[in-house]
Amino acid sequence: MSLLIYGANGYTGELIARRAVDRGLPAILAGRRAEALEPLAAQLGRPFRAFALDRPASIDPELAGVSVVLNCAGPFSRTATPLVEACLRSRVHYLDITGEIAVIEAIAARDTEARRLGVTLLPAAGFDVVPSDCLAAHVKRRLPTATHLTLAFRAGARMSRGTATTSVENAHGGGMIRSAGALRRIPSGWRTRLVDFGDGPTKAVIVPWGDVATAYYTTDIPNIEVYVAVPMAIRVGLRLARWAGPILATGLVQRAMKARVARGAPGPNAAARAAATSHLWAEARDDAGVVARARLQTAEAYELTSWTAVELASRALRGGLPVGFQTPAGACGADFILEFARSAREDTT
Helix, strand or coil: CEEEEECCCCHHHHHHHHHHHHCCCCEEEEECCHHHHHHHHHHHCCCEEECCCCCHHHHHHHHCCEEEEEECCCCHHHHHHHHHHHHHHHCCEEEECCCCHHHHHHHHCCHHHHHHHCCEEECCCECCEHHHHHHHHHHHHHCCCCCEEEEEEECCCCCCHHHHHHHHHCCCCCEEEEECCEEEEECCCCCEEEEECCCCEEEEEECCCCHHHHHHHHHCCCEEEEEEECCHHHHHHHHHHHHHHHHHCCHHHHHHHHHHHHCCCCCCCHHHHHHCEEEEEEEEECCCCCEEEEEEEEECHHHHHHHHHHHHHHHHHCCCCCCEECCHHHHHCCCHHHHCCCCEEEECC
């Protein structure tokens, strides 16, 4: 039985495909267009399957001989549902590397069905959200009474074209937090705070990161906020998006922004990935005012994504993941991230 990597010809998908082949996994490369897949498949010596996701009848036959699908094709708001449904019909385990809250919540809603069918559904198997999910689980382990969780991160390199395209599509949607267990929409750039990643206080801005969904399932903490450390110009841009939301959502502006993204480089090159480091921070707090804080350093985000996604896929191939909807730390524990090179965790409070 094989691992089917959908979106293998994309920037992150190719990193994952190459690592899967290096690990000796029985990978099949997949995506929409044969002409985009064939050169990579020939180079890696692996078979490929080209199929679109707009008709269920065209997906199911492509899962023959497959036991795990790893979806690397974003925006996942378009690709996750048809692949999840096909995996449930075919009783194939499903993983992806999304960080989209709505996608994660939609997959979580299939938990009962997946358990009945013996299928694992594990979204967010990359930098979104493996390191932050593990850090959230760690501070909850240190403070079991926690009722509030704050996470923050500083990525080590610029975004890929795929990540940037997803950001463009969601630019008008504002922010999101978890409040009293429920998802709550907030204005874009709603709040900032200072975060110490280990080199002094850095200003970070609140963002609708995937942990707003996943950390709730991992920790049962009902109040969750996530922040990212970015330059002042981006923080200002997020605040301006509060008023520009309707404009950003128009077809003309969307096409213009996506065209600009398409003209850029696919993503950080190998040298940039090797040189960069990502930093994460977590704070758990309970109603009595007791606090547990910790920091985590990891490899660059896209490099780490290729490591964690392939490892989780390998475990799924071996039947080593629980069935039903899972989060990375929920399935593998708070210390899972420490299994990867360049990961180091420190308790600060």
